[in-house]
Amino acid sequence: MSTPSITESELRQAVRSRLLADATKSGGRLFEEFGIEGGEARVDLALVDTHLCAFELKSDLDSFARMHNQIHAYNRVFDRVTLVTGPVYSEASLTLMPTWWGVWSAARRMDGTLALRVLRKPKANPVQERLSMAMLLWRAECIEALASHRGELPPKRATKFELQETLARELSVRTLREAVTGFLRERQLGFLPSTSLASDGASDAVAFALNCLA
Secondary structure: OOOOOOOHHHHHHHHHHHHHHHHHHHOOEEEEEEEEEHHHHEEEEHHHHHHHHEEEOOOOOOOOOOOHHHHHHHHHOOOOEEEEEEOHHHHHHHHOOOOOEEEEEEEOOOOOEEEEEEEEEEOOOOOHHHHHHHHHOOOHHHHHHHHHHOOOOOOOOOOOOOHHHHHHHHHHHHHHHHHHHHHHOOOOOOOOOEEEOOOHHHHHHEEEEHHOOO
C-alpha cells in the first residue's frame, strides 16, 4: 500500500507547531501568510525574534512554478530562509534553492503524523536589501524609528515610502533589523494575527490583508 501524499495543510500544521515552540522559547512571534514589499509577495510562515526568518512550504501536491519570483523577494527581505517540502521535492530542493537557504523534509510516520528532518541548515543571507526590510514597517513605526535615530521627527508630509527610503539610506542593516524585528514583535494581535489566531484559510487571508495596511 502506497504512502499518501503530504498535503499543504498537513505540512503547515507540522511546521507551525515546531515554530510556535521555537517562538515561545525565544520570545519571538510567528506570522502566517506574511506580506512583504507592500504585498507584492508573501511567505507562508515568518518567525520574528532578533532576526527575520522565512519558511516556505511546498507539499507533494504543489509545484515550483512561482518559486523564481518568490526566491528573489525572500532574498531581499529575510535574514534566513528555509524551504520545507514533502519527500517528492526534498532532494531536488538542495540543488534548486540558493545554497544559503535551509531545507527541511517532512516524512509520514506509521501513525500518519509528520516528522520534520533538517537536510540543510540556513545560513546568513548575503544579498539582503535594506529598503525591502524597511518596507515591513508601518508609517507610524517609520516615524518612531527615524525620530529615535535622528533625535527629531521627520517631515509631516513625508509618505510612508519616503520614510522607508530614508530608513534604508540612513540606518545600517544591523540597526534596521533591530528596529524592524522590535516593531513586529510588539504589534497587537488585533492588527496582525499571530499563528495562534490564524489557523485556517480564511484567517490566513485576513492576516495577509491586514499586514498590507497602513
